[in-house]
Amino acid sequence: CSATMAAEEKQMQRFDVEKAASLMKELRNNYNSRKTKSYEWRMSQIQSIANMIEEKEEEIIEAIHKDLSKPPFETFISEISMTKSSCKLALKELKYWTKPEKAKTSLTTYPSSAEIISEPLGVVLVISTWNYPFLLSLDPVIGAIAAGNAVVLKPSEIAPATSSLLAKLLEDYVDNSAVRVVEGAVAETSALLEQKWDKIFYTGSPRVGRIVMAAAAKHLTPVILELGGKSPAVVDSTINLQVTTRRIIAGKWMANNGQACIGVDYIITTKDFAPKLIDSLRNELKEFFGKNPMESKDLSRIVNPFHFARLASLLDEDKVSDKIVYGGQRDEKQLKIAPTILLDVPDDSTIMKEEIFGPLLPIVTVEKIEDSFDVIKSKPKPLAAYFFSDDEQMKKEFVQNISAGGIVFNDTIVHTTVSSLPFGGVGESGMGSYHGKFSFDAFSHKKAVLYRSFNGDSTTRYPPYTAEKQKL
Ligand code: NAD
Numbered sequence: 001c002s003a004t005m006a007a008e009e010k011q012m013q014r015f016d017v018e019k020a021a022s023l024m025k026e027l028r029n030n031y032n033s034r035k036t037k038s039y040e041w042r043m044s045q046i047q048s049i050a051n052m053i054e055e056k057e058e059e060i061i062e063a064i065h066k067d068l069s070k071p072p073f074e075t076f077i078s079e080i081s082m083t084k085s086s087c088k089l090a091l092k093e094l095k096y097w098t099k100p101e102k103a104k105t106s107l108t109t110y111p112s113s114a115e116i117i118s119e120p121l122g123v124v125l126v127i128s129t130w131n132y133p134f135l136l137s138l139d140p141v142i143g144a145i146a147a148g149n150a151v152v153l154k155p156s157e158i159a160p161a162t163s164s165l166l167a168k169l170l171e172d173y174v175d176n177s178a179v180r181v182v183e184g185a186v187a188e189t190s191a192l193l194e195q196k197w198d199k200i201f202y203t204g205s206p207r208v209g210r211i212v213m214a215a216a217a218k219h220l221t222p223v224i225l226e227l228g229g230k231s232p233a234v235v236d237s238t239i240n241l242q243v244t245t246r247r248i249i250a251g252k253w254m255a256n257n258g259q260a261c262i263g264v265d266y267i268i269t270t271k272d273f274a275p276k277l278i279d280s281l282r283n284e285l286k287e288f289f290g291k292n293p294m295e296s297k298d299l300s301r302i303v304n305p306f307h308f309a310r311l312a313s314l315l316d317e318d319k320v321s322d323k324i325v326y327g328g329q330r331d332e333k334q335l336k337i338a339p340t341i342l343l344d345v346p347d348d349s350t351i352m353k354e355e356i357f358g359p360l361l362p363i364v365t366v367e368k369i370e371d372s373f374d375v376i377k378s379k380p381k382p383l384a385a386y387f388f389s390d391d392e393q394m395k396k397e398f399v400q401n402i403s404a405g406g407i408v409f410n411d412t413i414v415h416t417t418v419s420s421l422p423f424g425g426v427g428e429s430g431m432g433s434y435h436g437k438f439s440f441d442a443f444s445h446k447k448a449v450l451y452r453s454f455n456g457d458s459t460t461r462y463p464p465y466t467a468e469k470q471k472l
Contacts (some may be wrong), residue, residue, distance in 0.1 A: 015184055021190040023152065023180065027123045028349075030177045031150040037120060042094060045145045045174050048171040049138065050087035052073070052173040058132055059165060067437060068407035069160035069301045070256060070465075075438050078255075079135040082417065086139050089419055089436055097146065097440045105124040118444040120148030127189060127212065127434060129204045130303055131259045131357075136226075137166055138199045143439025149199075150178040154192055157185040158205075169472050186370045190215075190452045197221050198278030199443060200278070203261075206428055224432030224442055228355050230265040231384040232396070233412065237273045238390040239321050245280040249288060251386065251412025253339045259307075259360040262384040262406075262413050265356050267462065268372040271365040278341060278363065285339050292327050293338045302335045302358060311337055311358040314351040319429055327359075348389070371403045379404075380428030386412050405429050435466075 034042055052062070057080055061072045063462070064079065090097075101116040124144050128137040137155045145150040155163035165423060167181040183189055193200075193215035201227040202212045213352040216223045249266045269277055271339075289296040292386055304306045312330060317436060320342065327340030342362045345351055350363055366372055376385065385404035395409055408415050413422055416435070424433025434442045460469055 015182055015188045017191045017194050020182075022194050023182070024123065024195045024197075026152040027178060027180065028275055028312040031123050036145075039094065039098060040054075040147055041175070042089060042145055044385070045179065046087050046094075046142060048173045049142060049145075050084060050091070052169050053084050053087070055114070056165075056169055059139070059169075060162075062167040063161040063207070063359075064134060064159070066161040067130065068256065068259075068303055071298045071300070074254065074256070074298075074300070075134075075260065079132055083135050083138050083142075083367045086142045086435075086439070088458070090440070093437065094146055094440075097150075097437055099170050100449075105446075109450060109452060111456050112450055114450045117438070117447040117449055119447050121443055121445055123150045124199040124443060125154065125192055125195075125197045125202065125307070127154045127192075127200065127202045127204065128156055130156035130158035130162075130396050131256050131261070133162035134166070136203050137162075139363075140203075140224075140434060140439065141443075143434055144199075144201070144443045145179065146440045147318055149442035149443050150398070151180075152192065153179075153181045153199060154189055155181065155183065158184070165304065183316045195219075199224070199433075201434075201442070202226065209430070222470050224424070224434065225430040226261070226423075226432075226434075227383070227428065227430040228261040228357065229382040229429040230355055230379055230427065231262055231382040231404070232372070233264045233267050233386040233388065234369065234372045235267060235269040235273070235277055235375075236389045236394065237270065239388045239410075241276065241280050242284070244388045245284045247278070247388075247411050248386075248433050249284055249339075252297060252361055253285070253289070254360055255413055257302070257339075257356055258361070259300065259303060260413070262416065264361065264386065264412055265359075265382070266352070267361065268366060268375055269361045269363060270369055271367065274343065274363055274365050278325055279344065281341060285326070289339065293327070294334075294336050296333060299336075299339070302337055305332075305335065307358065308332060308335050308337070311356070311360060314354075314356065315340070316356075317349055317351065319353055320345045323362075325363075340369075370397070373398075376402055382423075383425045384408065385413070392433060393426050405433075 026062040058068040064070050064075045100115040100117045103116055105112045105114050105368050126140045137153055141151055141153050155166050158229045167183050168179050196219040199222050200216050201224045206227045209225040209227050213223050246266055252258050255263045323342040323345045325343045327343050329338040337359050340360045345362045345367055381403045385402050385403040385407050387398045387409050403426055406415050419436030422433035422438040424430055
């Protein structure tokens with residue numbers, strides 16, 4: 001009987017379409033009261049988020065560790081300090097970002113003046129993912145608040161400890177009449193997606209990206225889709241081998257053990273150079289994670305049994321399993337997979353067709369480094385493309401030939417820390433961008449305003465359109 005009552009209670013609490021509609025109504029009313037538009041409100045909310053991070057750092061690190069056993073230092077660098085920086089930048093720059101921008105006018109409108117005003121969009125939805133569950137939830141929320149919107153955040157159910165911590169902390173720290181967290185999975189997200197939002201910001205897989213975009217289309221709601229893909233790292237022979245190797249490791253295994261959207265998905269190098277690179281990777285991996293990486297505390301685990309099985313099946317594919325040149329150990333109980341390098345897996349294997357999103361790193365070899373361009377172009381446009389080289393001409397050609405969300409030379413993943421660069425995908429890796437001022441712009445409408453006076457009213461524009469007028 002008590003089990004039935006508990007089930008009924010759960011059903012009553014369930015976040016369904018009705019609850020989503022009522023939440024939307026409430027937030028819409030509060031948005032319409034104009035409170036979120038005020039500069040003071042925006043600043044106070046962002047300051048509160050900054051305080052929250054400062055005061056609850058330990059709890060945040062602990063929750064992320066529970067979800068992913070992410071090494072605390074990695075969490076500090078890639079989630080805590082990055083989110084703090086976003087707050088700091090917004091607090092410093094918001095005054096300038098919100099300033100109307102003067103625009104040139106045309107001869108036709110003489111005399112006149114013009115400006116572009118950044119106005120908030122309204123009530124926006126942020127759907128987040130699990131791999132950087134704190135940063136990727138709050139970073140867009142900070143942008144949405146900076147731009148003066150009311151916002152609902154739906155964190156990922158796959159990182160449940162961080163999701164519930166975000167719900168609790170945001171309830172305590174920010175104005176809940178305009179900033180809300182809805183926890184849940186597909187059912188809850190679907191209920192939210194039925195509503196008419198003024199923008200949807202989605203981070204996750206291209207598969208769900210399509211679902212989000214289709215739901216948004218019903219209401220003509222604009223979307224930003226931060227998706228993933230197969231981000232390559234091309235390595236030629238003109239490099240500093242040790243620095244290159246370490247930076248590839250940083251962009252693969254130090255990035256949530258490969259579970260990162262801009263993590264290195266595969267390497268392309270020349271046939272001649274591959275043995276040297278593999279040796280160097282082996283040495284540095286041993287140095288960083290010890291002889292038995294399965295025991296290392298400096299590697300995240302695989303997030304859940306589903307993703308463990310998915311990664312295991314990539315390795316177990318017939319034409320792939322004998323291509324392992326380093327690693328390959330796994331422990332299903334602990335959801336751990338060791339850093340694993342594979343050489344020359346066939347191009348039609350699943351590991352070369354799908355985004356890996358885990359600690360497996362295939363190396364593709366080509367005759368000449370220029371051939372790497374064709375390999376990259378044979379796949380959907382990636383979120384990031386890395387090129388390790390000291391050859392200036394080659395770098396130019398790489399930029400001209402390769403379309404990707406972002407390109408980094410001689411390093412991996414660090415472009416996310418440069419707030420003056422937009423972060424986002426292209427093609428299959430997503431649409432729209434954010435970070436720094438781009439986050440503010442992502443959640444603003446650029447309103448064109450033209451000021452005319454009653455002077456200079458030419459009769460030329462008015463009928464009758466005489467032959468004389470048409471000569472002008
Ligand atoms: P996912 O698409 O499965 O889940 C992301 C969000 O979508 C979650 O909040 C989830 O609740 C929701 N969701 C899942 N199924 C849904 C459905 N049927 N209907 C409505 N909502 C649904 O993605 P994931 O597995 O969490 O993330 C992995 C992908 O995300 C990878 O492709 C990775 O590259 C990408 N990613 C991109 C970025 C970026 O910034 N571009 C960052 C991290 C991850």
